[in-house]
Amino acid sequence: MIKLKNISKFYQPNVVAVDDISFHIKPGEFVSLVGQSGTGKTTLVKLLIGEERATRGELFVGGWNITKISQSDIPYLRRQIGVIFQDFKLLPKKTLLENVAFALQVCGKPMAKIKKIAPQVMKIVGLENKMNRYPHEVSGGEKQRTAIARSLVYQPKILLADEPTGNLDSINAQEIIDLLLKINSFGTTVVLVTHNRDIVNKLHRRVLTLHEGRLVSDQAVGKYII
Amino acid sequence: MAFLLSLGRIIKFSFQDIIRNIWLSLITVMILILTLLSVNLLLAVRAISGAAVGTVKEKVDINLYLRTTAERDSIMALKARISSLSDVKEVRYVSQDEALSVFKRDHVNDPQIIEALRELDKNPLTPSLVIKPTNTDDFDNLINELNKIDDPIIESRNFEDNKLMLNKINAITQRISDVGFAVSLTFMFITLLVIYNTVRVAIYTHRNEIAIMRLVGASNWFIRGPFLVSSVIYSLVSMLVVIFAFFLFLNLLQPYLETFFTGYSFNIIAYFGGNFWAIFGLELLAASIVNMLASLVAAGKYSHV
Numbered sequence: 001m002i003k004l005k006n007i008s009k010f011y012q013p014n015v016v017a018v019d020d021i022s023f024h025i026k027p028g029e030f031v032s033l034v035g036q037s038g039t040g041k042t043t044l045v046k047l048l049i050g051e052e053r054a055t056r057g058e059l060f061v062g063g064w065n066i067t068k069i070s071q072s073d074i075p076y077l078r079r080q081i082g083v084i085f086q087d088f089k090l091l092p093k094k095t096l097l098e099n100v101a102f103a104l105q106v107c108g109k110p111m112a113k114i115k116k117i118a119p120q121v122m123k124i125v126g127l128e129n130k131m132n133r134y135p136h137e138v139s140g141g142e143k144q145r146t147a148i149a150r151s152l153v154y155q156p157k158i159l160l161a162d163e164p165t166g167n168l169d170s171i172n173a174q175e176i177i178d179l180l181l182k183i184n185s186f187g188t189t190v191v192l193v194t195h196n197r198d199i200v201n202k203l204h205r206r207v208l209t210l211h212e213g214r215l216v217s218d219q220a221v222g223k224y225i226i
Numbered sequence: 227m228a229f230l231l232s233l234g235r236i237i238k239f240s241f242q243d244i245i246r247n248i249w250l251s252l253i254t255v256m257i258l259i260l261t262l263l264s265v266n267l268l269l270a271v272r273a274i275s276g277a278a279v280g281t282v283k284e285k286v287d288i289n290l291y292l293r294t295t296a297e298r299d300s301i302m303a304l305k306a307r308i309s310s311l312s313d314v315k316e317v318r319y320v321s322q323d324e325a326l327s328v329f330k331r332d333h334v335n336d337p338q339i340i341e342a343l344r345e346l347d348k349n350p351l352t353p354s355l356v357i358k359p360t361n362t363d364d365f366d367n368l369i370n371e372l373n374k375i376d377d378p379i380i381e382s383r384n385f386e387d388n389k390l391m392l393n394k395i396n397a398i399t400q401r402i403s404d405v406g407f408a409v410s411l412t413f414m415f416i417t418l419l420v421i422y423n424t425v426r427v428a429i430y431t432h433r434n435e436i437a438i439m440r441l442v443g444a445s446n447w448f449i450r451g452p453f454l455v456s457s458v459i460y461s462l463v464s465m466l467v468v469i470f471a472f473f474l475f476l477n478l479l480q481p482y483l484e485t486f487f488t489g490y491s492f493n494i495i496a497y498f499g500g501n502f503w504a505i506f507g508l509e510l511l512a513a514s515i516v517n518m519l520a521s522l523v524a525a526g527k528y529s530h531v
Contacts, residue, residue, distance in 0.1 A: 049441075071446075078443035089438050093246050106444035108232045150442065 001027040001158060001189045002048065007057035009043055017043040019213040020057070025191065027157065030184045032200045033193045034224050035210035041193045044210070045162045048191075049083055050074040062157050079107055082151025082159040082188075086166035088143040090135045096146045097122060097131035103150045121149040125179060141172030148179060159183060162193045173199065197224040236451035243432075243452055244459060250428055251460070257424045258464035258517075259471075261417045262509060266472050268413055269505065270494060272406050274483065277492040279399045283362045284490070286395065288388050290355040290372065294322060296379035304377050305355055313368040316358040325351040352381055365392045418516055425520035429453055429528065436528040450525045457517035465510045473498070 002025040009017040018040040025031050035041055046052040047059060050066055059066040064077050090099050101118040109117075122131050125145040135143055144164055151159060161180060165173035177192075177199055184190045194200060200207060200223065207222025208215060217225055244251045290308070292301060301319060309317045320328070326349045333339045343350070359368050369385045429436075432453075439449045476495045483494055498505060 075443045075445045078441065083441060089434075089441060091435060091438055102438075103442035105235055106439055106442055106448050108228045108235075110231065154443070 001025050001029070001062060002191070003058075003060040005058040007044075007047065007054050007059055009040075009047060009052060010055045016213050018047070018210075021210075021213075021215045022057075023208055023215060023218055025189060027189055028184070028187050030181065030190045030203070030205045031192070032203060032205060032207045032222070033191060033210065034195060034200055034207055036195060039210040040213040041195075041210055042162060045083070045160055045191075045193055048160060049081055050077050075107075079154045080156055080158070082148075082154065082156040084144065084147045084151050084159070084161050084164050086163040088135070088140075088147045088167075090143055090146060090150075092135055095132050095134055096127060096138065096142075096149075099135070099146055100150045100153060103153050107154075117153055121152045122146075124152065125149045139172065140168050141175055144168065144172070144176050145179065148176070148183070152183065156188065158189045158191065160191050160193070163195070164192070165194065165196055165199060170198075177203070200224040232448060232451075236448065237455055240452040240455035240459065244456055247431070250431060251456075254424050254428050254460050255464050255467075257420060258460055258513065259467050261420050262464055262468040262513065263472065265413065265417060265509065266468065266498075266505070268410060270476070270479075270498075272410070273494060273497050274492075275402050275406070277487065277490075279395070279402065281487060281490045281492070282395055283399075286359070286362055286388070286392055288357040288359070288368070288372070288385055290357060290380060291382040292353045292355065292379050293381045294352055296353065300377075300379050301353065301355070304375070304379060307375065308355060308357060308372070311368070311371050313360050313364065313371060314357055315360040318356045318358075320354045320356055322349050322351055322353045325349075325354065362392055363396060365389060421513065421516045422520040422523075425453075425457060425517055426524040428456075429521060429524035433528045436525065446526075450522060453521040453525045454518050457521045458514050461510060461513040461517050465506060465513065468509075469506055 002023075004022050004024075007021045008019050011017055021040075021044070033041055033044065043052065047054055047066065048061055050069055054067050057067070061077065062080050064073070064080075066077070069077060090096075091102065094102060097118055100121060101114050104114045104117060119128065119131065122128050125148050127142060127145055127149065130138055130142060135146070138146075144167075148159075148164075159180070164176050164180070168176060173196070180190050180192060181203075192199075192203075204221050207217070207219050207224070209217035209219075209222075209225055219225075292304075305317050305319055308314055326343075329351060330340065330343070357368075357372070359365060365388075369389060372383060372385070436449055473495065476498060480493065480495055483492060
């Protein structure tokens with residue numbers, strides 16, 4: 001599903017973001033990508049969604065060779081990868097339902113389909129009663145659920161979660177992790193990028209550990225080791 | 227079908243964006259209105275100065291003084307000969323009597339001259355041919371042609387005064403034209419910068435929205451589309467307001483111009499009305515293109531994948 005072969009990313013000749021990283025994530029896996037701030041986790045996410053280009057190596061995501069992908073293909077790649085971020089990235093002037101529908105509108109889905117899919121995913125994330133509220137009217141956890149709902153509308157094979165619990169209290173954080181596990185149970189590959197030790201240790205799933213831009217550990221049932 | 231659906235959504239998003247960010251939209255339109263109004267004011271100043279120079283040039287003519295003994299038939303023959311020259315627009319015969327009455331009329335407030343005329347007891351003025359050139363810029367050619375005519379009824383052909391005056395007028399005209407051109411160029415450059423910057427600021431405020439559109443897999447054209455449509459809408463609305471306000475202003479200005487150009491038919495409303503599409507159509511086109519280019523550059527910057 002995701003395959004990295006000796007991937008390196010240098011921002012300037014001497015600034016190394018990630019250095020010679022190789023790993024393979026199989027379909028349906030739940031993998032935590034951990035490491036301290038500045039170790040290259042977010043750079044790796046940007047490489048996976050085609051926002052950045054690798055300086056060296058090869059990167060495959062769901063059949064796409066990201067290192068050779070054309071600019072015009074990137075929007076299609078992004079419709080196959082769900083991404084959520086710490087800051088939710090919701091449109092403040094749209095309701096939660098409109099935010100979810102927006103993702104379908106921009107890729108040209110017919111209105112009838114949007115009216116069917118958007119409320120369905122809102123129900124999956126447990127927000128069917130708050131669909132018509134605006135982002136500023138709901139909690140952080142509910143905003144993150146909306147972001148997850150939006151990422152699910154394309155039924156992606158991969159869900160990248162970049163520090164999804166970073167802005168949440170422990171109860172909301174756990175709810176989001178439970179939701180990610182639920183999505184994973186449907187067959188979606190989930191990559192959780194985090195530096196939250198407690199969450200990683202409770203998951204008992206595969207853990208990839210980055211340190212100073214390099215992959216220092218890959219444990220099948222791992223713990224946060226740094 | 228999918229294309230039409232996307233186009234419909236792009237237009238819908240554009241209108242939604244204009245309404246939801248109404249203050250930003252109003253400010254953008256206001257800046258466009260002010261710049262377009264300034265451009266049209268500059269055009270009006272150029273048209274008025276051009277007309278003023280034109281009326282001065284219209285007054286320029288050459289007098290060919292004839293002998294008082296000249297027969298009318300000989301004068302008419304000379305008039306016909308001069309009229310046939312390509313550089314001559316019009317030739318008018320002024321008889322001795324007409325010259326005297328014009329002279330008296332021009333000096334009606336100068337009793338000494340009128341008294342002197344009365345004492346002379348005869349008409350001291352000569353008949354003349356008043357020649358209007360076709361092109362005041364090519365005065366030399368006409369003078370050369372007139373100098374070639376050798377007719378005994380011609381008493382005097384001193385054109386130096388006329389030439390000097392015309393050269394002065396042409397120099398002023400050229401100066402006005404050069405300054406006008408330089409001001410126009412500078413202004414056009416400032417206008418382009420203002421429009422470009424206004425659109426960039428408007429799009430900068432949408433950078434988060436653009437990032438989200440990118441994130442959810444919107445194509446580059448889907449991201450840029452609403453901004454392009456908004457650019458055209460802003461340009462169109464601004465142009466309509468400018469046309470309305472500017473013609474209102476011209477209607478107020480016209481009575482003053484009529485007083486200034488007494489005896490000459492210069493109508494600023496007719497000037498702008500007659501060149502409506504050439505002026506406002508081009509301005510709309512230029513404003514839309516600049517707006518759209520600025521949108522493409524600015525949105526491209528934030529939608530860069």
